[in-house]
Amino acid sequence: xNTLLNRDLALKIITSPLIILWVYTGGSKLMDFPDFKNQLHxxxxxxxxxxxxxxxxxVSELLTAVLLARKYQKPGLKISLILLGIFTLYIILILSGxxxxxxxxxxxxxxxxxxRMHLLFNIFFLTIxxxxxxLYTKKERRQGKSD
Numbered sequence: 096x097n098t099l100l101n102r103d104l105a106l107k108i109i110t111s112p113l114i115i116l117w118v119y120t121g122g123s124k125l126m127d128f129p130d131f132k133n134q135l136h137x138x139x140x141x142x143x144x145x146x147x148x149x150x151x152x153x154v155s156e157l158l159t160a161v162l163l164a165r166k167y168q169k170p171g172l173k174i175s176l177i178l179l180g181i182f183t184l185y186i187i188l189i190l191s192g193x194x195x196x197x198x199x200x201x202x203x204x205x206x207x208x209x210x211r212m213h214l215l216f217n218i219f220f221l222t223i224x225x226x227x228x229x230l231y232t233k234k235e236r237r238q239g240k241s242d
Contacts, residue, residue, distance in 0.1 A: 102230055102233065102234050102237075103234070105230055106168070106227055106230050106231060106234070109223050109226055109227040109230070110163050110164075110168065110171075110172070110227050112220070112223065113160075113163055113172075113175055113220065113223065113224060113227070114160045114163045114164050116220060117156045117157065117159045117160035117163070117175065118156075118157065118160045120153075120156050120201065120205065121152075121153040121154070121155075121156030121157035121159075121160065122153075122157065123205075124152060124153040124156070125153050131149070131153075132149050134199065134206075135148055135149050135152075136149075139194050139195070155174070155178065156178070158174075159171055159174045159175050159178060162174065163175065168231060169228070169231050169232075169235075172224060172227055172228045172231060173228065175224050176221070176224045176225065176228060179217055179220055179221045179224055180221065182217055183214065183217040183218065183221060186210055186213055186214045186217060187214065189210055190210050190211065190214065197210070199213075201213070
């Protein structure tokens, strides 16, 4: 029982920065929507893809935060891991010189990070996200539940 309480506390501590991350990034994109939209349209994406991402990115980031803060934590952790994985892969492609145009369409202060710092930032969040998903799965097994 004590282990379960410790695991719940650890999950809350680990998921809190993820919730803050997704509220901040999604919210800042919406708060400065014209700039975000402009930066996204400067990317290498097609016009149609850019239009879809203009809405899909902030909505998916905010939705992820809501899922993480509610009883749908496991799906939230999975979506968060996918988003972080995609963003991290994109940064790796940028650093490898795969893309010619590399404007940052990130929100808030994140757009001022260099690409290497951004990669480290993402790796940190990928790590804590993976740890939280591991702890959540372990908690479910201990309680006799699974997906």
